[in-house]
Amino acid sequence: MTPTVGLISLGCAKNLIDSEVMIGHLAQAGMALTPDPELADVLIINTCAFIDIAKQESIATVFTAVKDRSADPARARQKIIVAGCLSQRFAKDLPALMPEVDAFIGLDQLTKVAPIIQHLLGANNAPALTKDEGPAATADPRDFVTLKPRFVPDYTTPRFRLTPDHFAYVKIAEGCNHTCSFCVIPQIRGRHRSRTQDSVVREVAGLVSSGVKEINLISQDTTYFGMDQWSGERPKPSSPVDSSKGESLATLLRAINQIPGEFWVRLLYTHPAHWSDELIATIAACDKVAKYVDIPLQHISDRMLTAMQRVTSGASIRDLLRRMRAGIPGLGIRTTFIVGFPGETAADFQELLDFIAEFRFERAGVFQYSKEEGTRAYQMAGHLHHMTRRSRWSRAMAALQRIAGETNQAQVGNSVRVLVDAPGIARTPWDAPEIDGSVEVDAALPVGQFATITIGDWRGYDLVATQ
Ligand code: SF4
DSSP: OOOOEEEEEEOOOHHHHHHHHHHHHHHHOOEOSSHHHHHSSEEEEEESSHHHHHHHHEEEEHHHHHHHHOOGGTTTTTTTEEEHHHHHHTTHHHHEEETTTEOEEEEOGGHHHHHHHHHTTTTTOOOOOTTTTOOOSSOOTTTTOOOOOOOOTTTTSSSOOOTTTEEEEOOOOOOOOOOOOOOOOOHHHHHHHHOOOHHHHHHHHHHHHOOOOEEEEEEGGGTTGGGGSSOOOOOOOOOOOOGGGGGGGHHHHHHHHTTTTSOEEEOOOOGGGGGGGGHHHHHHHHHTEEEEEEOOOBBBOOOHHHHOOOOOHHHHHHHHHHHHHHHHHEEEEEEEEEEEEOOOHHHHHHHHHHHHHHHHOOOOEEEOOOOOTTSSOOOOOOOHHHHHHHHHHHHHHHHHHHHHHHHHHHHOOOOEEEEEEEEEEEOTTOOOOOOOOOEEETSSSTTTSSEEEEEEETTTTEEEEEO
């Protein structure tokens, strides 16, 4: 009997691609998919574990699935698999904490999910698991996670897209070589490994020819693309994008810009330490590259940037932002900050507020520092009271909201190219899917196509087109 599989995907767009890869392999193996967990012989929960709140959501989702299964006799034989960052991060602990879960798989098992399912279901014709596919070398046979993951998708990797037809995410690399002191990602996803430029370009060309209008390039650090493949000395954590050394984000963008068709390509998750004048000039020159840059800055105070191990300084960030604004006309900058990091003084926080007021980011968000086990910051002295973190978060958010309103007001009267997401809803080049705002447009505009509209009004973070 062909098993029916359900999948719940939590977390960010990077995790979503992992879900798409798993579904691609399940479909290739002839397994049926269902959006209804009740009907699934096997339910996969692809988890997130980036910060505390994400961990809690993942754990709650697993426990709900376990509870629902035991409450429903028709689901008694259902197998539950926990995949993704939670099982990769807590590989050693989860089997004991979640005895009802049937298997834990990590990032290197994304492409092996079909044989693992056949093995779990005890299918008569299930091929024996190879050494590579079998349980990890721990005492628990439900633990399939291999530490230090190495997988990175290629353009040939089976994938079933879960995003609407007109936009797609493309993962250009996996892992991260930075050691930001608040972050667990490098421990979860391993060291940075870039795809080849040819692989990414082939994938983008295929998506564009199938009608995709927006390509969102993602990885943990998109600016480090290609650098891990440069020959000679290993690039420093702060090395700039430089195409004289080999493939880089600049060469990739130029190659994508050559692909025929009407589309825009958007850059997410860049690191301020790697920007270069070449990258700025490339974005300015490439007409298919959206004039939008996501550059998480985290802070501006030198004390905080040093404590966070961001390998950059307040002065170089300010200088970079000025060069970006001067070099890329019409640029919308999205950033995120962390407030309440251990040791953050009132003066550090005030410097951040002043910076926000001076640079007036078109799109921005703030996170309260989250104390994550296994990070360097976890051990640091000077953790702040949660009320202090919360109040700083509120003040920073209020400052950003004020600027967002003024930014929207300044757009009124402008003629803007938008991509229509749904009847009456579109996005400008400054609005990444599922992150930024939207524009209310004429409901008759065709979905999945570009249109040019005039901004007539705004509400909160969203714009309204004249009808
Ligand atoms: S650049 Fe820093 S914050 Fe981003 S994934 Fe890497 S270690 Fe984490």
